[in-house]
Amino acid sequence: MTRYILKRLLQGIPLLFIISIILFVLMMNMGDPIATMGGRSVTRPSDRERLTRQLGLDQPVYLQYLYWLVGNDWTKVDLDGDGVAETPGTRRGALRGDFGTSLVNRGKPVTEIIAERLPNTLILMVAAEVLIILGSLLVGVYSALRQYSKADNILTALLFIGYSMPIFFIALISMYLFAVLFKRWGLPYLPTVGMFDPQVGKTAGQVLWHMVLPVMSISIISFAAYSRYIRSTMLEVMSQDYIRTAKSKGLSRREIIYVHALKNASLPIVTVVGLDLPLLLGGAVITERIFAWPGMGRLFLDHVSRSDLPVVMGILMLIAVAVVVFQIITDIVYAWLDPRIRYEG
Amino acid sequence: MMDATPQADSLTSFAPDELETPPLTLGQLAWRRFRRHKMAIFGAIVLVLLFLYAFGGAFVLSESYANFTDTDLRLSPPSAAHLFGTDTIGRDILARTIYGGQISLLIGLTAVVIETLVGIVVGALAGYYGGKVDAILMRITEAMLNIPEIFLLIVMAKFFGGKIPEVEVLGRAYSGSVIVIVVIIGLTSWMYLARIVRAEFLSLKENEFILAARATGTSNAQIIFRHILPNSIAPIVVSATLGVANAILAEAYISFLGLGVQPPTATWGNMLDGANNYLESAPWMWFFPGLLILLTVLSINFLGDGLRDALDPRSRAV
Numbered sequence: 001m002t003r004y005i006l007k008r009l010l011q012g013i014p015l016l017f018i019i020s021i022i023l024f025v026l027m028m029n030m031g032d033p034i035a036t037m038g039g040r041s042v043t044r045p046s047d048r049e050r051l052t053r054q055l056g057l058d059q060p061v062y063l064q065y066l067y068w069l070v071g072n073d074w075t076k077v078d079l080d081g082d083g084v085a086e087t088p089g090t091r092r093g094a095l096r097g098d099f100g101t102s103l104v105n106r107g108k109p110v111t112e113i114i115a116e117r118l119p120n121t122l123i124l125m126v127a128a129e130v131l132i133i134l135g136s137l138l139v140g141v142y143s144a145l146r147q148y149s150k151a152d153n154i155l156t157a158l159l160f161i162g163y164s165m166p167i168f169f170i171a172l173i174s175m176y177l178f179a180v181l182f183k184r185w186g187l188p189y190l191p192t193v194g195m196f197d198p199q200v201g202k203t204a205g206q207v208l209w210h211m212v213l214p215v216m217s218i219s220i221i222s223f224a225a226y227s228r229y230i231r232s233t234m235l236e237v238m239s240q241d242y243i244r245t246a247k248s249k250g251l252s253r254r255e256i257i258y259v260h261a262l263k264n265a266s267l268p269i270v271t272v273v274g275l276d277l278p279l280l281l282g283g284a285v286i287t288e289r290i291f292a293w294p295g296m297g298r299l300f301l302d303h304v305s306r307s308d309l310p311v312v313m314g315i316l317m318l319i320a321v322a323v324v325v326f327q328i329i330t331d332i333v334y335a336w337l338d339p340r341i342r343y344e345g
Numbered sequence: 346m347m348d349a350t351p352q353a354d355s356l357t358s359f360a361p362d363e364l365e366t367p368p369l370t371l372g373q374l375a376w377r378r379f380r381r382h383k384m385a386i387f388g389a390i391v392l393v394l395l396f397l398y399a400f401g402g403a404f405v406l407s408e409s410y411a412n413f414t415d416t417d418l419r420l421s422p423p424s425a426a427h428l429f430g431t432d433t434i435g436r437d438i439l440a441r442t443i444y445g446g447q448i449s450l451l452i453g454l455t456a457v458v459i460e461t462l463v464g465i466v467v468g469a470l471a472g473y474y475g476g477k478v479d480a481i482l483m484r485i486t487e488a489m490l491n492i493p494e495i496f497l498l499i500v501m502a503k504f505f506g507g508k509i510p511e512v513e514v515l516g517r518a519y520s521g522s523v524i525v526i527v528v529i530i531g532l533t534s535w536m537y538l539a540r541i542v543r544a545e546f547l548s549l550k551e552n553e554f555i556l557a558a559r560a561t562g563t564s565n566a567q568i569i570f571r572h573i574l575p576n577s578i579a580p581i582v583v584s585a586t587l588g589v590a591n592a593i594l595a596e597a598y599i600s601f602l603g604l605g606v607q608p609p610t611a612t613w614g615n616m617l618d619g620a621n622n623y624l625e626s627a628p629w630m631w632f633f634p635g636l637l638i639l640l641t642v643l644s645i646n647f648l649g650d651g652l653r654d655a656l657d658p659r660s661r662a663v
Contacts, residue, residue: 023492023500163646164590164646166642167598172632176625192624282493316500320491
């Protein structure tokens with residue numbers, strides 16, 4: 001097992017290299033970061049030239065990538081444009097945890113900018129994931145135990161609709177229903193914008209209250225997909241021989257369902273949960289934009305629009321690492337839960 | 346797939362009580378399975394209606410009407426004159442959903458063509474040749490799969506943005522951004538298909554008929570395109586069908602963020618751009634385009650589900 005984990009980790013490293021190269025090359029063309037560098041007058045050609053040189057944007061792609069990856073403190077760079085590289089570089093490179101500094105927020109380290117926003121996205125993700133897993137287990141099992149009944153048919157149709165919903169449509173409809181219409185009808189209504197009411201301040205209750213709609217919007221698609229999935233694995237498990245054995249030795253229906261069937265039926269879900277992370281993160285971009293939630297998705301959109309390469313690159317690499325790590329964890333957890341699976345080292 | 350009739354013959358010979366009925370071809374069998382799938386039939390019908398709406402509607406309302414602005418009629422609610430109401434600068438939303446639908450559906454279909462071509466080529470090369478080719482292609486596939494599609498789309502939209510001038514097809518001008526969107530959706534969605542095709546090739550190339558083809562000196566290209574590919578068409582068709590839904594969604598997401606197709610060319614997606622600012626005051630602005638996207642995606646998903654059961658009965662929906 002240890003050998004297997006090591007092997008997977010070693011495979012992940014070249015993968016991350018490939019990802020970083022693809023992204024870096026794509027980002028070379030993202031637009032002119034200097035044009036959007038704040039309101040001050042950087043429009044003079046000489047200033048532009050100086051800034052381009054100072055930010056290292058005049059270097060060829062492979063050199064920029066190299067500096068991004070391993071830093072430039074081992075070499076000297078030409079800052080005053082006289083063709084002689086005399087100033088020692090200061091960047092330490094992504095491999096040593098230095099993702100550079102933001103071009104938009106002058107001089108602020110990328111890691112700091114991301115660290116400010118990361119918790120906001122994480123609480124959305126964790127809440128959504130809990131909701132998805134619990135909800136889909138409930139609905140999936142309920143549906144499977146009543147296969148082809150009226151309730152099952154209605155649920156299946158609803159799940160199909162939920163699965164086909166564009167996230168922004170879910171968000172807009174739920175905002176309209178729970179905020180606009182509820183307000184109109186004099187019911188307690190949910191907030192639609194931001195993380196907390198500035199007049200009340202950032203309290204746990206406020207954040208929870210503001211989280212309801214965004215979490216719902218992120219969750220519905222995956223919830224529908226998982227429910228369908230759990231329904232079908234549950235049906236498969238219920239027709240297995242060991243369930244018949246359990247029935248014939250007189251176990252109660254409750255015990256059969258929750259101990260014998262559910263445990264086996266929920267195994268494949270582990271893989272889906274692990275592999276679904278990219279989808280959830282993608283959903284967060286749209287959701288955070290609609291609900292003005294100050295998370296990573298909005299950070300990404302804001303900095304993409306201003307061509308802030310270091311920040312964008314930092315966010316994307318963080319996501320890539322998270323996805324790779326999650327895949328490895330998924331495999332390990334799966335093997336641990338299901339002793340029938342043995343990975344050869 | 347259709348030319349495998351002998352197999353269908355041998356199937357019927359196993360059931361003596363059915364010897365009276367003429368043997369069915371695989372196509373007929375598939376049609377039988379598809380017909381039983383009520384939701385798929387429903388999806389197909391809705392889809393036909395949606396195409397009629399988008400392309401037939403053009404004969405009722407002209408494109409200049411769809412782009413006609415009347416600032417006196419800003420944000421007017423649905424009425425007899427404007428069934429779906431008007432938008433922020435007084436354009437008729439009904440007419441815009443018709444022309445937007447054309448673009449959205451066309452983007453969905455053409456992006457899938459690109460996606461399928463790239464997916465088949467990558468999957469076929471990796472699966473057929475194996476070894477180093479496989480390792481390199483699959484690493485790239487994995488790398489692309491590891492970044493959520495929406496992030497890739499946004500980065501690529503910036504990469505290609507504003508580089509392609511307006512084009513004119515069949516007397517109508519399309520914003521160059523339409524082509525950009527088609528290409529980037531195609532280039533960010535081929536990975537799953539490539540994996541499916543690769544898996545098919547890996548198992549099919551071990552068959553005796555491939556050995557026979559090779560023994561008679563058939564070229565690699567011939568084996569790939571004439572012998573293996575036709576045998577793996579079922580999962581490709583299913584995946585391409587579902588791909589149309591994903592492409593339409595992808596266009597909607599990226600246009601919703603304002604990075605997609607640029608106005609005045611309407612799409613269902615960019616009609617929603619900024620709609621959340623009018624959440625309360627003009628719900629008709631986002632409701633109708635959103636509903637049309639939902640209907641399209643829903644019916645394509647139903648259709649794809651039915652096709653999967655009909656063409657590829659071994660595989661199961663997840």
